[in-house]
Amino acid sequence: MSSAFFPEQSSDELALDQIGPALSRLRRRTPASSKDLSRNLVLNVIADAPGETTVGGLAAEMGVAQPVASRTVAACIADGLLRRAASQSDGRRTVLELTEHGEAERHRFAAEQRKAFEEITAAWSPEEQLQFARLLTRYGADATAWSRKQVAGSD
Template sequence: MSNSPRPGAGDGEGLLDQVGPALSRLRRRTSAGRGDLTRNLVLNLVHECPGEMTVGGVAAEMGVAQPVASRTVAACIADGLLRRAVSQEDGRRTVLELTDAGEAERSRFASEQREVFELITTAWTAAERDQFARFLIRYSQDSSNWSSRQRRQSTPGGGADH
């Protein structure tokens, strides 16, 4: 199996066909392990949520069933990274909050990711590294916006419960 681009894949559709597999390789090769990756994903979801995050919101954002998200959240709570709290918007709901340890773990993982990014791109120029970082961040933000629109369109009543 070769990781080099296919012939004629340097432009147009051939290049775009390689994006999905490339993103999959990135997830497999640049994370410490599946548990760390999942835990970091959950911590970032709670941190980045503009409002209150619930277990149901974690499930929706991760694209997994509620029981899967519930087990992942429970592990983060057991590790002292998250805590359950009463919603300030609706006292009947339970929301998730980062603990100080959760924020420290999120920061540690971000530092490790930056270090790996810098090691992988060591042969790149500063301009190439900065441009790629800007495009990757933009792609992530646009992906999040697109995903939110998709969920609203597929949810009865047009709303999502985070």
Template sequence: MSTSPTPPEPGKALFDRIGPALSRLRRRTSGGRGDLTRNLILNVVADASGEVTVGAVAAEMGVSQPVVSRTIAACITDGLLRRAASQADGRRTVLELTHAGETERHRFASEQRATFERITAAWDPAERVQFAQFLIRYSQDASAWATQQTRRSEDDARSHPESP
């Protein structure tokens, strides 16, 4: 058990604390703002099921394309990403993870694992495992939910085209 258990809170009050907690978690387990953004971008590119563009990275991260473009340009300069012609449409440029980018992702993951282990060192081992499993499940379910929302938006746009 943790040395400082949090008392249970009823429904809404507890759930209202999830977003801020996830935000703090992300800020506290990265090597800094640059590392956090770079790690997010590398993971978005690596996790993509198909070709990924700068616009797709921006959409996945919920930021504007100009915001993400600067970090992507830095990742390209540092050899972590490369631009390539789309295999589906040669006019489009897509992003690919390089070997150095994959190595950097592994470095970030190792740092985050070590941070998790330090933060949860006083936890019962079963609690650590359960929390990790729930966090991964939440992430997977959030991705599936976001994909579903995107499909709904696209379906709505197709079924309700705007009149000129």
């Protein structure tokens, strides 16, 4: 469909325009429940964070309001996935840490996601699966670094 408002795009440009919707669909696929999705996100953010994580830092990394992060953290603590601890650098601050159960749940989520990936990509060659896995992992690491720069730049 070509017009003054929608000029012709190359197939490469169209593919690049589909990244956002594709990433959105990936996020919706697994884990099975929205509760698991939130918990998986919280556990991974805390595990991957360089240094200590507060509820405010978690909220910023997740892109949600602090009360939303606080409720999710409270549920994770109630379920034994997280614990609050005093900061080692500033005893007045409270930081979040994974418990052994939290680490086990994180591994369970990862195993479920790998299984889903293998089922979804069953028709792909092993080389395609591995290439996609490497590139998606790289994208995730680069997105995290980009996000942290954005937050640091807004301070």
